[in-house]
Amino acid sequence: MLYLFRSALILVSLLPGSAGAVATPTLTFPFKAVGTPGAGGASGQLTVRTLSPTSAISVLTLRGLTPGTPYVAHYHALGAASSDPCASGGPVTLGFPAFRTNAQGQATVLLRADPARISGSQGAYVIVHTAGNLAVVPLCAAVLRTAGTPAGQNAQSPNAQSPKVQPPAQVALQQTVKIGDNFFMPASLSVVAGTTVTWVHTGKVAHNVLSLDLPGISSAVLQPGDRYSYTFKTTGTFTYYCSFHEGMSATITVTSR
Structure with a gap:
């Protein structure tokens, strides 16, 4: 780390990390x-x-x-x-x-x-x-x-099938995930469609719960003791994460039954 402010800016630039990349003009x-x-x-x-x-x-x-x-x-x-x-x-x-x-x-x-x-x-x-x-x-x-897949959508192959939307479960189903500092527990969870998952903050610093796979999963900033819930109605495997901490992510697999 460098603590000294430099009056002369270091000139550096950005390129995609493809094979054969070479240095380019500054951005x-x-x-x-x-x-x-x-x-x-x-x-x-x-x-x-x-x-x-x-x-x-x-x-x-x-x-x-x-x-x-x-x-x-x-x-x-x-x-x-x-x-x-x-x-x-x-x-x-x-x-x-x-x-x-x-x-x-x-x-x-x-x-x-x-x-x-x-x-x-x-x-x-x-x-x-x-x-x-x-x-x-x-x-x-x-x-x-970058160009390509629009934000909020997952790229799929032409033969990929869209996830099936399941009817609500007849009996309310509940699961709990603990939020620790830099981890979710369990890191992998399997539930049936219609299950409500509640994340419970048991750590000491701020976290959140977000997902690119399911944009509906979008908590506010969670402080110790806070809770956040989401009901899963679509089958598939979905990754979620905390946007404050590198590598803090987990998955939930939703099955029809």
Whole structure:
């Protein structure tokens, strides 16, 4: 991590992580203040350069944050909740090193990683959070939106069958999933159509429950002790995740009976 603000911006650029990638001219992505508490007059920019098919450098240059305060930043794959990438609630694909601002509220943060992890399947954005409360988001930068599968839809082969909608179960069915810090328990669950699953927050930091497979799964920010429920009526296997924490995801398989 780098704590010293650089007056001369490091010039880097973004390329898809395909085989044979080479360095290209610089692309810069500006941050916008999201408007959540703690945003103030924060601003900055992100620059990224692909050095090889498996190596890219991302640099955050940030200012106007709270002086001497710990922050974290994450790449997110584009979610399905909104046409605005910064409001789409996508899963975390890559985390920057944790950092602390200097006495002027400035920071420069460098990350080297595989470029394939930057873009996600449909696009990407970067969110800066306060380390003490990940629900506080001062800054967001829309990085890339790729063509192809529209947000909120899953690509299917021409012969794939659409999921079947099942009638409500005759008897109310209930299942519970515990939300811990950086995990869901159980990580894999099988239920019959018509089951209501309730997520119970048993951890100590903020989490949420979101899904690209089923956009209807979309909780608010959950604090310790909070609950969120969703009734599954469509058969299939669905992945859900917390958009605050890298790798925090689980699956639910819904069967007809």
